[in-house]
């Protein structure tokens with residue numbers, strides 16, 4: 048009997064923590080831009096009893112995404128999606144952040160939504176950054192949610208003159224992820240499938256360590272020191288949420304976003320992390 052397939056994009060710490068919770072008994076295809084990341088993660092997982100195949104995939108490239116999905120389908124029906132691929136404000140340019148985190152995520156959600164098995168479920172990793180920005184208008188939110196994928200990067204609000212810096216690009220990308228999940232949940236629902244996002248706060252991973260060592264390092268360290276939890280989080284704590292969302296216990300949850308940030312966003316609006324304090 049063929050196993051159900053999990054498509055997992057982004058062979059980093061958050062993706063691996065989630066895959067370990069839900070991957071038992073499934074065929075897992077892990078894709079990453081850096082094949083060596085996918086290979087080393089697959090090795091760790093296979094040596095722990097999972098069944099993982101590594102693949103090269105680039106989330107910013109539609110052809111690569113389609114190849115990744117096709118590869119998954121050669122093993123069986125795609126029943127789950129984990130999207131934990133992404134770049135952070137200190138790792139990439141505005142253009143790359145928008146192409147990977149915003150456009151690529153939108154393409155992946157749309158294309159997997161076309162083939163996901165009935166009863167299937169997905170989770171995509173957004174960020175607290177999508178919540179730590181001024182509200183967009185209802186019309187702007189709707190554009191991020193519903194604009195056809197190939198027109199997304201031409202939106203006025205995403206043009207270089209309207210994006211201040213890489214942090215702003217990341218915030219817009221993550222806001223778009225949340226809106227796109229709402230839009231896609233309606234379509235995934237027609238197949239009896241569910242899709243949600245998780246917005247982590249600072250989670251110690253190579254990506255976060257790049258931020259600690261980047262130009263905004265002090266800003267990030269202050270953020271976790273002053274958030275209600277008083278510390279950064281771990282990938283396993285994000286996986287706790289993913290496990291709920293992707294299990295039967297999450298059957299009534301779709302099209303929504305879960306903040307998992309130690310209260311940093313709450314403090315940003317109403318506590319000691321307020322920008323005016």
Ligand SMILES: NC(=O)c1ccc[n+]([C@@H]2O[C@H](COP(=O)([O-])OP(=O)(O)OC[C@H]3O[C@@H](n4cnc5c(N)ncnc54)[C@H](O)[C@@H]3O)[C@@H](O)[C@H]2O)c1
Nearest residue numbers: 057059060061080105106131132133174249250252254255
């Ligand atoms: N770590 C945090 O503090 C934090 C907070 C909020 C959100 N996130 C989000 O979580 C997700 C996972 O990040 P992580 O912290 O596990 O980082 P990580 O560095 O451990 O993993 C990210 C992985 O994505 C891969 N990747 C980068 N660009 C890619 C592309 N174009 N195509 C395919 N793969 C690509 C990288 O090679 C890497 O293996 C990202 O979307 C990130 O924005 C992380």
